Amino acid sequence: xxxxxxxxILPLGEGFGxxxxxxxxxxxxxxxxxxxxxxxxxxxxSILLENRQQTILNNLREANQRASEALERYNxxxxxxxxxxxxxxxxxxxxxxxxxxxxxxCFNQYKLDLVRLEEYKQETLQFYQQKAFQQxxxxxxxxxxxxxxxxxxxxxxxxxxxxxxxxxIARLTEYNP
Amino acid sequence: xIEHIFIFNNSTSLSxxxxxxxxxxxxxxxxxxxxxxxxxxxxxxxxxxxxxGVIIFTLLANSDLKPLPVGLQNFTELVTEFIRDLxxxxxxxxxxxxxxxxxGTIFIFVFVSNWAGALLPWxxxxxxxxxxxxxxxxxxxxxxxxxxxxxxYFYAGIRKKGLGYFKRYIQPVVFLLPLxxxxxFSKPLSLSFRLFGNILADELIVGVLVALxxxxxxxxxxxxxxxxxxxxxxxxxxxxxAYIGESIEDHH
Numbered sequence: 001x002x003x004x005x006x007x008x009i010l011p012l013g014e015g016f017g018x019x020x021x022x023x024x025x026x027x028x029x030x031x032x033x034x035x036x037x038x039x040x041x042x043x044x045x046s047i048l049l050e051n052r053q054q055t056i057l058n059n060l061r062e063a064n065q066r067a068s069e070a071l072e073r074y075n076x077x078x079x080x081x082x083x084x085x086x087x088x089x090x091x092x093x094x095x096x097x098x099x100x101x102x103x104x105x106c107f108n109q110y111k112l113d114l115v116r117l118e119e120y121k122q123e124t125l126q127f128y129q130q131k132a133f134q135q136x137x138x139x140x141x142x143x144x145x146x147x148x149x150x151x152x153x154x155x156x157x158x159x160x161x162x163x164x165x166x167x168x169i170a171r172l173t174e175y176n177p
Numbered sequence: 178x179i180e181h182i183f184i185f186n187n188s189t190s191l192s193x194x195x196x197x198x199x200x201x202x203x204x205x206x207x208x209x210x211x212x213x214x215x216x217x218x219x220x221x222x223x224x225x226x227x228x229x230g231v232i233i234f235t236l237l238a239n240s241d242l243k244p245l246p247v248g249l250q251n252f253t254e255l256v257t258e259f260i261r262d263l264x265x266x267x268x269x270x271x272x273x274x275x276x277x278x279x280x281g282t283i284f285i286f287v288f289v290s291n292w293a294g295a296l297l298p299w300x301x302x303x304x305x306x307x308x309x310x311x312x313x314x315x316x317x318x319x320x321x322x323x324x325x326x327x328x329x330y331f332y333a334g335i336r337k338k339g340l341g342y343f344k345r346y347i348q349p350v351v352f353l354l355p356l357x358x359x360x361x362f363s364k365p366l367s368l369s370f371r372l373f374g375n376i377l378a379d380e381l382i383v384g385v386l387v388a389l390x391x392x393x394x395x396x397x398x399x400x401x402x403x404x405x406x407x408x409x410x411x412x413x414x415x416x417x418x419a420y421i422g423e424s425i426e427d428h429h
Contacts, residue, residue, distance in 0.1 A: 017303040023391040025300040026383070033399045034296050049251050057245060 205307040217315055219304055224312040227290050260284055260414070267418030269426070272337070276421055279329055283322060284414035287313055291376060291406030295399065311376050311406075319373040323365035326417040330364075334424030342424065364420055368413060375409045 019025050207218035238249030246254050260281040264273040267280075294311020302309055312318045334342040346357040379402035386395040 016305065019301055019303045023387075025298055026387045026391070026395070027298050027301070028392060029387070029395050029399060030296065030298050032393070032396050033403065036396075036400060037296065037403055045252075049255060052255055053246060053251050060245060 207304045207307045217307075217317060219307050219309050220312050220315040220318060223293065223299070223309050224290070224318065227286065227293050227312060230293070231285055231289055256285070257281065263411075263414060264418055267415060268422040272333075272425055276329075276333070276418065279421075280414050280418050283326070283417055284410055287322065287372065287413050288407060288410035290318075291410055292403065294376060294380065295403045295406050310380055313372055313409075314376040314380055316369065316373045319369040320365070322372070322413070323369035326368060326420060327361070327365045329417070330420040330424040333421045337425045345424075368416060372409050372413055375405055379405060 022028065206220075207222075209216040209218040209221070234249070235253065238253040242250060257277075261273070261277050263284070264277045264280050267273075268276055290312045294314060299309035331342075334345075338344075346354050348357075379398075383395050383399055383402060386398060
């Protein structure tokens, strides 16, 4: 069986050899079978593989697109955040400004009020002073009058009455129109 | 040529006829002697060739992984996806990922072995005794694969449920215990013999037909053999997955 001389010269080992009988090795049938299998299975497989690759490619592309979209959205959001922060800063500044203004306003108002109150106090004081003075005047006058009355009343005895009356009568008698 | 056919290997000079019968061997083998232990050398050679081919192919395809799979990587990813789908349907959503490597190894080894046996011109190489063929046409290969499956589903079940795994022997009713125990023996037996029988029968048929009509007539049967080889690989992996899934499923 071992007709191939190379394998006779260089044996693969004891008893190992190369079978070159084409019919016995069934090599034609095997070639046909391999050809058929490669043709059909290979064709289907290549289509399958191509489809798979295409699907993966599409997925990757889609994912990339989505990633870029997400990045864009992220940037937009960042911009918006910056804007909002700026706005917040502005509002805060404005707020402090307003608060200061308000404080000043209030202070001024208080000052004015204080001045007015002071004036009012003075007026009230004056008024009460005048009132007190008036009362004092009245009481002094009334006391003076009372004292005058008393003084009048004190010498008014009967004798004095009689003297006065007599005097007056005397005068009247002397009267001659 | 037809040395494949079952023969009684009565070349040994043992006087006891029982030993003669126990020496029933399928075909001729290239025996390698290691101590008192005899190995089927041609099976080991073809297994190594198959394993080497798978390993080299995998290294070639996956050594430079890209986000967009091109060429061989695309192919290996397709195969991986196929095995993952198979594992998912058989084992279930939760635990299938752990068993993808095992099922993938079994499927790829069996598939490549079967197709190598069906498509490669092994007979170009002549051995001192026996001849090269698919590794899966030897009962030792298929039995070892089946026993690996058995160990795997025991491991899966015990890891998931602890000793509670053995409750399934008395479920749904206690008197089914013998049948359930028998099942553990019949599973690897059926797995190994199914694969072995299919592949060996295919090669026998092709061998006989080639001996009778050397040209073109065996081609349809060889094509059928290619088909059944692929199916057998799928069946083996699917059943291994089904057994694992069965052992980790929860009985309610």
